[in-house]
Amino acid sequence: MTDGNGRTGRKWPLLTTIIALILAATALIAGMHILRLDRMVRDKMTGRIWALPAEVFARPLELYPGLSLDPQTLEDELELAGYRQEEQPAAAGAYARRGGSFEIITRDFHYPSGLERSEHFTLVIADGRVRDITHQTTAEPIPLIRIDPARIGSFHALEYEDRLLLARAELPELLVETLLAVEDRDFHSHSGIAPRSILRALFANLRAGATVQGGSTLTQQLAKNFFLTGERTLTRKLNEAVIALLLELHFDKETILTAYANEIFLGQEGDRAIHGFGRASRFYFRRDLADLTVEQVALLVGMIKGPSTFDPRRNPDQCLQRRAVVLGVMRDRNIINTGQYQQAMAEPLQRSTRVMHGGSRFPAFLDLVRRELQRQYREEDLNGRGMKILTTLDPQVQRQVERELDRTLKALGRKGDELEAAVVVTSREGGEILALAGSRNPVAAGFNRALSARRPIGSLIKPVVYLAALERGYTLASPLQDAAVSIPTANGQTWRPQNYDRREHGRVPLYLALANSYNLATVRLGMEVGLQRVIECAGRLGLPGTIPAYPSFLLGTVELSPLEVSQTYQTLATGGFYQPQRCIDSVLGADNSLLKRYPMEVEQRFSPDSIFLVNTALQHTMREGTARPLAGMLSPALAIAGKTGTTDNLRDSWFAGFTGDRLAVVWLGRDDNTPAGITGAAGAMVVWGRIMQGLHPKTLELAEPPGIQWQWIDRRSLTASTRFNTDAVALPFLAGTAPEGDAIHQGVRAVEQTTRGLIDSFRGLFR
Amino acid sequence: MSGTARSEHLLRFSCRGLAILLLAFALYGCAATGPLPPRPATPQPAEMTEPAETTEPAGTTEPAEPVTAPAARPEGPAASLYLQADSALRSGDPRRAEMLIERALRIDPGQAIYWHTLGRAKYDQGAYAQAVQLFLKAESRMNAGDPLARSNRQFLEAARSRAQ
Numbered sequence: 001m002t003d004g005n006g007r008t009g010r011k012w013p014l015l016t017t018i019i020a021l022i023l024a025a026t027a028l029i030a031g032m033h034i035l036r037l038d039r040m041v042r043d044k045m046t047g048r049i050w051a052l053p054a055e056v057f058a059r060p061l062e063l064y065p066g067l068s069l070d071p072q073t074l075e076d077e078l079e080l081a082g083y084r085q086e087e088q089p090a091a092a093g094a095y096a097r098r099g100g101s102f103e104i105i106t107r108d109f110h111y112p113s114g115l116e117r118s119e120h121f122t123l124v125i126a127d128g129r130v131r132d133i134t135h136q137t138t139a140e141p142i143p144l145i146r147i148d149p150a151r152i153g154s155f156h157a158l159e160y161e162d163r164l165l166l167a168r169a170e171l172p173e174l175l176v177e178t179l180l181a182v183e184d185r186d187f188h189s190h191s192g193i194a195p196r197s198i199l200r201a202l203f204a205n206l207r208a209g210a211t212v213q214g215g216s217t218l219t220q221q222l223a224k225n226f227f228l229t230g231e232r233t234l235t236r237k238l239n240e241a242v243i244a245l246l247l248e249l250h251f252d253k254e255t256i257l258t259a260y261a262n263e264i265f266l267g268q269e270g271d272r273a274i275h276g277f278g279r280a281s282r283f284y285f286r287r288d289l290a291d292l293t294v295e296q297v298a299l300l301v302g303m304i305k306g307p308s309t310f311d312p313r314r315n316p317d318q319c320l321q322r323r324a325v326v327l328g329v330m331r332d333r334n335i336i337n338t339g340q341y342q343q344a345m346a347e348p349l350q351r352s353t354r355v356m357h358g359g360s361r362f363p364a365f366l367d368l369v370r371r372e373l374q375r376q377y378r379e380e381d382l383n384g385r386g387m388k389i390l391t392t393l394d395p396q397v398q399r400q401v402e403r404e405l406d407r408t409l410k411a412l413g414r415k416g417d418e419l420e421a422a423v424v425v426t427s428r429e430g431g432e433i434l435a436l437a438g439s440r441n442p443v444a445a446g447f448n449r450a451l452s453a454r455r456p457i458g459s460l461i462k463p464v465v466y467l468a469a470l471e472r473g474y475t476l477a478s479p480l481q482d483a484a485v486s487i488p489t490a491n492g493q494t495w496r497p498q499n500y501d502r503r504e505h506g507r508v509p510l511y512l513a514l515a516n517s518y519n520l521a522t523v524r525l526g527m528e529v530g531l532q533r534v535i536e537c538a539g540r541l542g543l544p545g546t547i548p549a550y551p552s553f554l555l556g557t558v559e560l561s562p563l564e565v566s567q568t569y570q571t572l573a574t575g576g577f578y579q580p581q582r583c584i585d586s587v588l589g590a591d592n593s594l595l596k597r598y599p600m601e602v603e604q605r606f607s608p609d610s611i612f613l614v615n616t617a618l619q620h621t622m623r624e625g626t627a628r629p630l631a632g633m634l635s636p637a638l639a640i641a642g643k644t645g646t647t648d649n650l651r652d653s654w655f656a657g658f659t660g661d662r663l664a665v666v667w668l669g670r671d672d673n674t675p676a677g678i679t680g681a682a683g684a685m686v687v688w689g690r691i692m693q694g695l696h697p698k699t700l701e702l703a704e705p706p707g708i709q710w711q712w713i714d715r716r717s718l719t720a721s722t723r724f725n726t727d728a729v730a731l732p733f734l735a736g737t738a739p740e741g742d743a744i745h746q747g748v749r750a751v752e753q754t755t756r757g758l759i760d761s762f763r764g765l766f767r
Numbered sequence: 768m769s770g771t772a773r774s775e776h777l778l779r780f781s782c783r784g785l786a787i788l789l790l791a792f793a794l795y796g797c798a799a800t801g802p803l804p805p806r807p808a809t810p811q812p813a814e815m816t817e818p819a820e821t822t823e824p825a826g827t828t829e830p831a832e833p834v835t836a837p838a839a840r841p842e843g844p845a846a847s848l849y850l851q852a853d854s855a856l857r858s859g860d861p862r863r864a865e866m867l868i869e870r871a872l873r874i875d876p877g878q879a880i881y882w883h884t885l886g887r888a889k890y891d892q893g894a895y896a897q898a899v900q901l902f903l904k905a906e907s908r909m910n911a912g913d914p915l916a917r918s919n920r921q922f923l924e925a926a927r928s929r930a931q
Contacts, residue, residue, distance in 0.1 A: 062874055064844035113866040143847050144874075429876030575907050577900070600869055600885065604903045701877075706911050 034242055040227060041246045045259065052165050052386025052590055053154035056369055058393040059432075059585070060109075060146040063123060067130040068696040071100050073396055074125065078104070080395050081150035084286040091291055092118040100125040103136065109148035110592035112390070112585070119145060128696075150395060153366045164278035165386065168258040172290055174335065175277060176257065178301045181333045182326055184218040188253060192219045192244035219244040222260045266300065267307045274307075284312065284353050294336055295344035298326040299353075312353045320349055363445035364438030365393050368563075368583050371451070376596070386590030392432035392583055397425050397662070397695060401435045402442045404690040409440055409668075412686075415678055419653075420671050421687070422449035424566040425664045430600060431570050431579035434662065436563075447671075454559040455652045455669060458680070459517045459626075460645035461538070461556035463572060463614055465526045466514045468537040470610040472529055476511040476617055476731045477713045477739055482521035487551045495551055497523050500646065500679075509718050511617040511731060515625025517644060519555055526554035540605040542567045542578055556645065565656055566665040572615060572641075573658040575703055576606030608705040609734050615641050615702050616732055618657075626681050627657070633689035639700045642688070644680030651675050653683035660698030664688055704732070711738040833921030841880055845871035852884050861891035879908035883919050890922060895930035899923060 061077050063069075078085075078095050083104070086094045092107040102123045109116050120136040133142040180187050186194050197215035216224065223243035228236055247256055265273060266280035274283050277300060281289040285296050292300070302322035303310045312319040324345060331341040369391055377387075401423050409416035423437040438448035447453070469478075482505040487495045499505070499519045513521035526534050531549045538547060544564055547553060560568070563581070571578045579602050587596045618641035621627045626644045634640060642657020653668040653676055666684040669676045676683070712728040714721040719739050721728035841849050848871035855864035865888035872881050886901030902923035909916055 062844075062870075064874070066844060113863060113870075144844055427873070427876070430873055432873070577904055577907070597866075599865065600872065601897060602900045602904050604900055604907075608907050703908055705907070 034246075037227075037239065037242055038246050038250075041243055042250060044227065045247070045251060045255075050165065050262075054373075054385070054387040054389055055151055056153045056155070056366060056389045056391060057149040058152050058391060058395050059434075060111075060149040062144065062146050063130060063133060064144045065130050065132050065141075068128060069125055069130055070128055071097065071102070071125050074102060074123075076399065077147065077150070077395060078102075081147060082282060082286045089120075091287075093286060093288075104147070106145075107148045110388070110588060112588065112594045112597060115592070116146075116148075121145060149390065152362055152391070152393060152395075155370060164276060164282060165262055166258070166276070166278040166289065168254050170289065171258065171261050171277070172292065172297070174294070175261075175289065175292070175297050175301070177333070177335045178297055178326065178330055179261075179304075180218075181329050181335060182301050183221070183304060187218050187257070190217055190219075192246075192248035193217060193241050216240070217244065218260050219247050219256055222256060222263060223247060225265060226259070226263050264304060265307055266303055267311060293344070293347070294330070294340050295323060295327065295347045298330060298344065299323045299349075302326040312349055316349050323349075361443060362393060362398060362436075364442055364448050364450055365391070365398070365433070365436045365583065367438065367445075367448050368433065368436060368451060372584055373587075387595065388588040388590075388592070390585045390588070392427075392434060392585055393436075394425075394434035398435040398442075400691055400694045401425060401437050404694065405437055405440060405442065405687060408687045408690050412678070412683065415676070415683075418670065419668045419676055419678070419683070420449060420453075422453060422562040422667045423664065423687070423691070424450050424562050425662055425691070426566055426570060426581055428573045428658050428661055428663050431574070431581045432585075433581055433583040436583075449667070450562045452561060453667070453669075453671075454561050454564075455667065455673075456557050456647045457560050457565055458556040458645035458647040458652060458654060459519075460565060460569075460643055460654050460656050461554070461558065462514055462517060462522050463618060463643055464538045464541060464543070464568075465522055465529070465534050465554055466510065466617060467541075467572075467606070467610060467614045468534045469510065469525050469529045470613045471537065471606070472533070473737075474510055474525075474529075475733055475737050475739075476509065476613055477711075477718050477733075478510040479507050479718050480510055480513045480518075480521040480525055482506060482508050482513060482518045483524075485520055485523050485527075487523070487527065489551070497552075497555060507718075509713065509715065511620050512624070512715070514614075514617045515620040515623070517621075517626045523551065523554050527551065538568070540578070541571045556647065562665045562667045565654070565667075566663065569656045569658070569663055569665065571605060572611060572618070573663045574602070575615075576604060576608055576611035577602040578605045579603075608703065609708070612702055612705055612708065613732060613734075618643060619700070619702075620729075622657075627655075627685060629681060630685060630689050633686075633693055634697065637699060638697055639702075640692075640697075641700055641702075642685075644685055646679045646681075649675045650677050650679060653678045654680045655684035655688040657688060658700065659692060660700045662692070662695065662697065664691060666691075707735045708732045709735055709738055713739065833918065833925045841878065843875045843878065845874040845878075845881070848874070849878075849881060849884065852888070856884065856887055856891060859891075861888040864888040865892070877908065879905045879913065879919075880915055882908060883915055883922070886919075886922060886926070890926050895926045898926040899930055902926060 058080070061074075061081075075085075075097060083093055083095050086096060089096050089103055089105050092105050095102055095104040102125075103121075104123065105120045106116075106118050108118050119142075121133055121142055122136055123133045124131045133145060134140060135142060184190075184194075186197075194215065194217050197217070200215055202215070220240050223240045224236075227243050228239055251259075262276040262278065264277065265275055266277070267274040267283065269283070274280050278289050280300055280303075281287055281292055281296075284300070285292065287296070299312065299319065299322075302319070302325065305322065309315060310319045310322045327336070327341055327344050330336045331338060336344070369389060373389065405421055405423060409419055409421065412419070419440065421437065421440040423435065423442075424433065425435040426433050436442075436450050438450045438452075439446055466474075470476075482499070484504060485497065487497075489495050497519050500517070504520060505513075505516070505518055508516075508518065508521055510525070513525070531551065531553065534554065535547045535549060538558075542564075543558070543560070544567075547558055550557065567581050570581060579600070582598045584598050586594060586598065589595050619639050621642055621644070622630050622640050623636060627640075627642050630640065630642070638659055640657055640659050642655060645654030645656070646652065647654075651669060651673060654666070656665045657663070666688045668678065668683045668687065710730050710732055712721045712723055712725065713719070713731050714725055715727050715729055723730070848867050852864040852867035852871065855861070855867060865885065868881055868884045868888060871878075872885065875881065882901055882905035886898045886905060889895075889901055890898040902919050905919050906916070906923070909919070
């Protein structure tokens, strides 16, 4: 319609122009948006979605006849390693237990030395030891075998996500067919979106007044899960459609399907999200995806609709119903036959699922592993290349640490309730870190005291002082004066140390001053030897950093973390060989190639003689020194060497010691550094003793260097004596350094030697 | 004869002469004395096979190659690993030998022969400084008269001179 002035004729071009401009602007904005989405789709689909987490493994369990092991411990190990218990093990990763007899089928595993194939064997445990191991089929004895190690955690670029990346060829056809039948029947024919499905869902939702039905294709689901947030808005739905189209434009169906199978969210354990069929299969069934049964495939595919709603752990009934629906679809679509359907329907949920707990159960140890790796790998390499990190963690030892730490602190009553703790356990000769607790609740992540809490070490420093003295020619029987001492300090004041019991003990043999942790004797000895010499000795033992030469250093004012203490004592435990402690054995690439090994390295830093002497004195700590109460927990025959440590005002309670096979350091105290109110002997040593009790410790047999001579010494006169003297102690000496006795003692010794010779001859008659 | 010597002599005489023997046995056996600390038992050396088999020194570069220890017949849970490591060494694969013997050491670290073999694996890879340390470690685990001692010492000295 126009008026006579032709106004309409002028209006239309204007309107058209405006509309055209709006459309152009909209198209421009939409185009830019689509371009942005396009870039995002291509970036993510070619990058992060294929990022593989670095998997962290415990040490493999070595099994051999004679090994000290109880059946429950072995079962715990198998469970942690993801083995499933079955009546008749048929496939890798399964075991059966019949009393003390186990039938086990290990899994293939790539070690640094190469692939070790699955083995099927029987192992019998009797009287707390492995009695024999035989091949299942041939019954031939096996001298040594190892169980593939437990996966104890993973590092991934997407924090708190856990996945196991699979290639298209690794997706079983049963799973793929079921997935498409249930989620997207037109997958191979649509181009990302299926309009009919959307319309159907739209009507259903309009009728219900809420979102009750989805019409998403697999491609849309991938777009939604991997590229967008979970909000339900029209904008998100539009974005989802655009991304789905873009995905189909850039990638073929098989790539989209593989990405979907690896990305789909299938559950949650704590703060860990389970993504992808591969990881979910291991998590819910302890099986590889290829080994899943019909009902297990149905369960997994059914869970896609609602991983929480159909979680077999939380909602078993709903899970079973959903599984039945999927099995029905499988039968109707001829994916399975009626017989398979009936068999699968009859399978109880409990027998099918073997949920595997314990992802990243060892936060303190994993923290240490991560710190170690970060020194050598870039973060993106660590998180995305699917490295396999084989560590030294011993789950048996770790479990024992966790159990006893909690139990002992509770037993300490109110004092224990307020204490924090840290524990480090290593192998004595190998320096491998077997267990680590960074807090009193080792399962919880948080401040890792084993690595980061630096506290004064108190009397744990004393072996350093005595070692420095022994290197300078002192003997275990050298007389020391445990008497008051005043030492002028640099700031013009006087330092007057005291003993813990505020008493002076007079003239004491060197070994006893260490065993009883006498402060006054130690300070006097350290000053005689020279502070610098003691500090130099500490450095050789492995004490880190530069230590200022204050006399108070002699009583342990230096602040160290439990891990640093452990490294220092490791040098004593290995017989004077500095051995860098290791938490990683090796790193393998995603293709199982060996990327890095962390070899055993040793460096002799002390003569075996002086180390032998100081370690003997540390054994006396348990026999007649501050660690005497330990004899109530562990047999004196174990000849444990150890040292208690307590700091000023009972702020820190320490114990460091070693058995024949392990070294452990325990610290108890408070984070705010207020008095813990407990000595090393009453706190840390009790924890130490209880941990060791359950680990079947081996007797400590110190390697005796050639030329060592044993001599009976009278504790009072500190002169040579004989075994007939009830107040004598047998001590080792370097050749020519033992004190001489008087004529009578020499004579008695002669009698002793003669009678011993006669006895030996007499015994020989009966051999 | 000095007083000291005389008293000693008298005691010796009375001891022998009396043949007091059975009584002495009884007394000796029953004597309640201070506790004797367990004498540290030194690890048992690995039994060696006879006749000793030696490998030919590989080339006569300076310093001379030490004589390889005779093939051992060790005991214990890791013996099979040791034999594999030894075989790997003899077939010129010291890296594999290193991994095998490290595994053996984790299981049974008290065996001097295992430390020696690890030293040999390092030596054959040219890591002489570390080999020296491992031979020293092996030595620290040996008993007097250990049949491995001589060969270990030779390797130690050879590694030492090559490390310089």
